[in-house]
Amino acid sequence: MPLRAHLAELRRRVFFAALGLVVGAAVGWWLYDPVFEALQMPLQHVADLRGDDLVALNFAGIATSFDMKLKVSFFLGVILSSPWWIYQLWAFITPGLTRKERHYAIGFLAAAVPLFLAGTALAWWALPNAVELLTGFTPEGSANLIDAQTYLGFVMRLILAFGLAFLLPVVMVALNFAGIGRAATWRKGWRWAVLIAFVFAAVMTPTPDAITMIAVAVPICLLYFAALVICVLHDRRVDRRRVAAGLPRLDGTLPGEDPSTGSATA
Structure with missing residues (x-):
């Protein structure tokens, strides 16, 4: 395939992937309220343990709540549409692979998605304990008004770190x-x-x-x-x-040699 055709195919796949992200973000916009409520649960748990309302999210600017909703919706869109944009990447790469390499790639993709989701689930399980410990350093009688976008960034980094580790x-x-x-x-x-x-x-x-x-x-x-x-x-x-x-083995030893010593076998 000539270079121009490759670029045209890449542009087409990027367009379809971006379209999937937009659709996923639209669904994420609709799911924002229950997701945001779930994000606040660790903070609410800490507030209940302390018996006060001095641990809460703070929206510092006029447009902060709107910006927060956009970021959460886009983040959800990336996750929800991941099978679609992964497929677009796969469809662009596939023509350059042999049949055997395609089978390997399918196996890698099939293993990567559940492992990534397992890592994010483990991060979500660990999140309440992390929030409880970190907010526990707040002095008695002081308020811990956490910037909403800072908190969102912390949660996203935690989830992505665990997902990538897996x-x-x-x-x-x-x-x-x-x-x-x-x-x-x-x-x-x-x-x-x-x-x-x-x-x-x-x-x-x-x-x-x-x-x-x-x-x-x-x-x-x-x-x-x-x-x-x-x-x-x-x-x-x-x-x-x-x-x-x-041919020599991967470690450089020749047929008839002991791979552990490199000497000829009897």
């Missing part, structure tokens, strides 16, 4: 299948991966109890090791094919 195994497997990241590399770095997972959980869920941190870190670690198993199985399958064809 996409780690998909990225690992994709790099492995592309020949960029070998299973041996992921296996050597498993200690760092576990450490990073617990640090991430401690930072993103700043609660005084260790149970919440463990509940967040353990699923991330399990996903890492599940992806590692898939990478190991894939590398072994590739090594068998290369040995059958008389």
Whole structure:
């Protein structure tokens, strides 16, 4: 396909994706009231614990409430229309892939969507505890009037951070299948991966109890090791094919050599 045709196809797919975002944002506008009520529930819970109304959202400007509604509607639109704009991306990339690569891409997309949603659900579960702890530093008798847009930004970053963290195994497997990241590399770095997972959980869920941190870190670690198993199985399958064809293994050892030592087998 010539460059001009590629650009025309890209423009068409971007237009359809943007149209889907607009439709999703319109649905998000309609869902704004119940969603905003759910966003306020952690703050209301803190206010009930304190027995006062000194923890609440503050709309500082005249147009802040309208701007807030626009941002929430667009954020909901991105989530609601994600199958549509992901399909548009897929439809643009597909013509340049082989049949086998298309099957891999479908599998990656099918795994990425539920993992991302699982991460966002875990973030929503951890949100009340984080809000309760962070607002707990408010001095006695003082009011904590939280800027509405600042609070929305905090919630969105928390949700996106957890969603992207749960996409780690998909990225690992994709790099492995592309020949960029070998299973041996992921296996050597498993200690760092576990450490990073617990640090991430401690930072993103700043609660005084260790149970919440463990509940967040353990699923991330399990996903890492599940992806590692898939990478190991894939590398072994590739090594068998290369040995059958008389080619060196992925680690550079030749057929007839021991992969662990690099010396010839008896």
